[in-house]
Amino acid sequence: KRCDIAVIGAGMAGISCARQLAAAGREVVIFDKSKGMGGRMATRRGDGFSFDHGAQYFTVRTAEFVAALADWQQAGWCAPWSGRVVALADDGQPRELVPEARFVGTPGMSALCRALADGLPVQHQLRLLALQRNGNGWQLAFDDGSQWQAQQVVLAIPPAQAAPLLAALPALQTRAAAVEMQPCWAAMLLSDSPLPLAFDAAFIGEGPLSWVARNNSKPARPAMESWVLHASPAWSAQHVDDDPAQVAQALCAALAGHCGGSLSPHQLSVHRWLYAQAANPLPDGFLLQDGVGVAGDWCLGQRVEDAYLSGTRLADALLAAH
Template identity: 35%
Template sequence: MTAASAPVDVLVVGAGLAGLCAARELQRAGRSVCVLDKGRGVGGRLASRRMGAAVLDHGAQYFTLRSAQARNLLAAWFEDGTLQEWARGFALAGGGKKLDEVPRYIAPQGMNVLAKLLATGLPVTTSVRVASVRIGAAGWEVQTESGAVYAARTLLLTAPVPQSLELLSAGDVQIDAVHAAALGGIEYKRCIALLACLYGPSAVPAPGAVWFDGEPVSWLADNAHKRSPKDVDGALTIHAGPQYSLENWDEPDEVVTRELFGAVHRYLGAAVRESQLQRWRYSQPINPLAESCVVSSAGGVPVVFAGDAFGGPRVEGAILSGLAAAEQIVALMPAA
């Protein structure tokens, strides 16, 4: 174990949307921050993967915007074309289309671009897995898997809630009992995602996605339609439904891959060149809490929980939760 670094005002665990939005606002308000993420890059479940020349979104597929606050945060990136409207509905697997008035937005270069933009100018360190958090001399001591120790006056936990609670219990930290009970009850759906690049165009109809009944597949998108200009060869994201994902979680990749391709075969349109599976253990919260974040404490030292489990199990919910957490922390910690 190495000696703790000089304490920052706020240590943020997680460089997903909630963590990045919170860190930006905290930095803007003059608080020192440090963001740690176990992933190779930023974005968490706002995830895109390159396969050959194609970019495939394998977590969030699009986002909606209902609040002025989130809309204002992203306005400049809509103006310069980084973010664009994709569609107002998609094909149904049973036939026909379901259209409504709700614009679904994307980053045509890959959804993860939004996270990279939000992270610009922030002190984010990736490929660092936090192993435990405990109370230390300056407030919190955050220990990483490799033994490094970071000190902070306030802790903001934005990982899926069961993972955040594990960090506290690994450090033998007890938070307020009412908060512990509420947070301990949050559950998540699982999602197995199959990514596939094709030798030619897919048979997915414009605007590029199909809503399924839910099991075994809930969603199929051809990422080629999301790119600008449109890619020629199909690049599919297939999301298994929550029930199928739960029941087949430990099945071998080749079994799951065969079954999911079987469920969408009429949309393939061309032979599969390459495929990969991704298992999302915590894909979306089933029972998010109504509040935008939870401010708790352990022995009088503040710890804040944020993410899509607070306010809304989606991209916009995570953004709003991060902003709300920053506001609460600024109020808790008057500037020095």
């Protein structure tokens, strides 16, 4: 099988790159190892509830992203989140933050990436295992045994997953391998009644938790009281191989501490992000050599906006190099 450009990774970086390439008339195929779209912009759905268990919201700091956001909002793919977001001080008291506009995909974080990828060919449940030079282009080997030929390749995946695939390009491999991604345990909690908390989300500086958010305070979500709890990078690293059920209980107990008592959730589940956010992102924006580009939030920063900018800047460079 052949394509002009193979984009590996259907997260914000891969999709924004693929969209820009396709808009310039290039033939692009996106591949992702998972069933869904959006990568770490993830939404888990159930009967009458939903959780954004990865990225919580996104902020908008550059003119390029402001322009993109305006189109997406107009199309109804995302909306501002006006929940009360505070910092919880050591004394447990909420402190107001400097106001900042926050946006979320609607009706869930992953919906934004699904909308952005609409019309682009996506091959799901295919994991890239190896990348080899082949004539002027590249040969890709996937875990179902299939082989694809492409003129150019984009790896829009976390560095720990990109580095082993870059054996043919040692300079890129070394750069990717130097970026460390921190893990994050995320707990998802459903409650029959609203939790007694005077905020919709909080940054927490002490203990196992670094962030908690009332998912149903975001626009277009189901009404059922649903909370996402993120453990801090340090706690997540320390407990990375713990039993998920014990992690869920520990995070729930930490939240109960902030509610002034015990909690009896209606449902409690947990997800482990092994590669949540980069501790030491690259400054480059993207990497590119011999028709293989590398993009992702970690090429620029830690956030959705960085993933978008990394993907679109790599697309510009690939178009210029063609």
